[in-house]
Amino acid sequence: MFQSLDFSHERDLTVDDVLRRVESYYPDADFELMRKAYDLAEKSHINQKRSSGEEYIIHPLNVAATLVKLRMDADSIMAGFLHDVVEDCDVTPQEIEREINPSVAGIVVGLTKISKINFKTREEGQAENFRKMVVAMAKDIRVVIVKLADRMHNMRTLQYVSDTKQKKIARETLDIYVPLASRLGINSVKSELEDLCLRFLHPDIYYRLAEKVAMKKSDRDFYIGDTIEVIREKLLDHGMKSEIKGRPKHFYSIYKKMTARDMDFDQIHDILAFRVIVNNITECYKALGIIHSAFTPIPGRFKDYIAIPKVNGYQSLHSMVIGPQAERIEIQIRTDEMDEVAETGVAAHWKYKEGIHSGLTKLDWVEQLLEFNQNVPNNSEFMDVVKNDLDMGGVFIFTPTGDVFELRHGATPLDFAFAVHTEVGSRCVGAKVNGKMVPLRYSLRSGDTVEVLTSKNQTPSKDWLNIVKSPRAKTKIKQYLLKIERDAHKEAGKDILEKVFRTYDTSLKNLEKTGELNKAYQAMNCSNVDEMFINIGSGKSSIEHVIKAVPSLKKKFQEVEVDAEELAKIDQYSQKVSQAARRKSHRDNAVIVDGLDDIVVRIAKCCNPIPGDPIVGYITRGRGITVHTSKCTRMEQGEMTRTVFVEWNPDFSFKHPVNIRVVTHDKPGILSALSKTINSIGVNIRSALAKSLPDRKGSFIFEVEVKDYSELLKTTAAIESREEVISVDRV
Ligand code: MN
Secondary structure (H helix, E strand, O other): OOOOOOOOOOOOOOOOHHHHHHHOOOOOHHHHHHHHHHHHHHHHHHOOOOOOOOOOOOHHHHHHHHHHHOOOOHHHHHHHHHOOOHHHHOOOOOHHHHHHHHHOOOOOHHHHHHHHHHOOOHHHHHHHHHHHHHHHHOOHHHHHHHHHHHHHHHHHHHHHHHHHHHHHHHHHHHHHHHHHHHHHHOOHHHHHHHHHHHHHHHHHHHHHHHHHHHHHHOOOOOOOOHHHHHHHHHHOOOOOOOOOEEOOOOOHHHHHHHHOOOHHHHHHOOOOOEEEEEOOOHHHHHHHHHHHHHHHHHHOOEEEOOOOOOOOOOOOOOEEEOOOOOOEEEEEEEEEHOOOOOOHHHHHHHHHHHHHHOOOOOHHHHHHHHHHHHHOOEEEEEEEEHHHHHHHOOOEEEOOOOOOEEOOOOOOOOHHHHHHHHHHHHHHEEEEEEEEOOOOOOOOOOOOOEEEEEEEOOOOOOOHHHHOOHHHHHHHHHHHHHHHHHHHHHHOOOOOOHHHHHHHOOOOHHHHHHHHHHHHHHHHHOOOOOHHHHHHHOOOOOOOHHHHHOHHHHHHHHHHHHHHHHHHHHHHHHHHHHHHOOOOOOOOOEEOOOOOOOOEEEEEOOOOEEEEEOEEEEOOOOOOEEEEEEEOOOHOOOOHHEOOOOEEEEOOOEEEEEEEEEEOOOOHHHHHHHHHHOOOOEEEEEEEEEEOOOEEEEEEEEEEOOOHHHHHHHHHHHHHOOEEEEEEEEO
């Protein structure tokens, strides 16, 4: 927002200037070594020129100066001097290691690696770049900070390169380096990079904004000075000393506002921001109170990043008020320390060498990202995760016990459940927001308290993918579905092979004993027997393939005549199952049986599953497929090999009858009261049965029509909320 640190290109900068600045905050630095590093850089870049025509060494000097402004440690600054020597000159990392130290050499090697990344515009390529950046960061976060300083200076001097190159580098900066700076909390670098990107990507807009902001500058300066005085006096009245700064917001944030609200510059009034620095947290809140009583605050615009810091560590109070001239102004209130963290982010850790001494060259979230990198096979998925991780404007959600989670905008209770824990997400059947049942698609708002309802019978389903917004939740659900699919294919493959082997008068068990099964999967290039089952079940490998891979069967296949009809039947079955992999039809069925279109589906009476219940299909003789809940006891009596993978059809809307039993304290008019409760939430009652129980209790069985499990939950929750009710059960 503010540009307190100025990173402008300094064309007359010398090593003495840089070292003097280091001395001001780090008097004990090894200046001799730093000078040696600079000398090595100067010697190596001799006779090289920048596109601007200047001596090359001015670039490393400016990079080092930026690192000094960020108060980075001596190794980072030396790496700033030397960052281009391995790539552009004939200096080896070993030489840097010998002449300077291994840590500087390590940073320079990391930077050289990043510079070799060929940034592509395609998203897949970009993901790959990000992976590499993450790997570089995980080793030593200073690599990325030096890289940001490098990019900062290159952007500062971008006018000297060709138009095409300008656009390409600016685009890359906006896509990769701005989010990184933001995630690392280095707001000063982030804001300036954004403005520079705007300047080269949309010069027309940039210069128009610059002109507008410059116009009426003296008026505005007057206004800013006045406002600062008013605030300062109000605070002084309450015995509080403060430091206050005011200035226009940076261009890119005005530009974003214009595009977000689809407005022209003249219509954007809130372009001024004031920062109030006070001594401690108590004073922050006190100052807020004073400012809110002096100026009218705009509702909904107050944000408390002190109580709930941003993930990058940013802390401040933000509010929007109507200023002295009826203009909207933004107010940020924070302590000195918070201000330092806001400007330099993660770099603040290196102040006075704390970073190195506390071993802080790695960050938790980078490690997490790296771990995630290993678990996500697909590049664009990884990209989603990274982008989500870098995109910090989210909503704050509370657990019933007061823990806070930050989720992206539009996140649903299901996203929240997966954010809490994969287990909680996988078993989620519904959610209460601020005490009320909500649909899973409900869009959460900051401050919501969410209670996740779980059932141990629940499992993730395909339509959840259309509900969740967070890439993490999506990945977890996909992983689960993939596993289910593999399991189904494995079972089908096993089933098919058992049948095939039977026609050869043998069995899986027999072939396992003779060791031929092991030979078979090896011959088929599978890493284990399960993979062979999966390949058969999914149709990837043919049955003939397996037979030829089992020596004793191969012989029989050639010598003995097998029942051709039986084999054909099996083949047909296997084809049907293998089609199961992808095809999806039957929009007019409540349940989808993968691949098998011409099949009759019946809902089992014994357990009466409704959408949302985890289900299993059971192949019955001549009656198609019966769908049971996966926990149905009748189901377990059947042969497991006869099950098929089925799922609820998300496009099918139908009212399902369900029986619920309600036990209540006996009270006149209770049946009518219960009926009213059920009808009031829009659920239809088909029939009701009442019975009195001993101890002045009553039992009622309602047959209600619900769309799915969450509607059923809503119904039972509504009944439960009546004080006469003792228990509610699905029967
Ligand atoms: Mn460079």
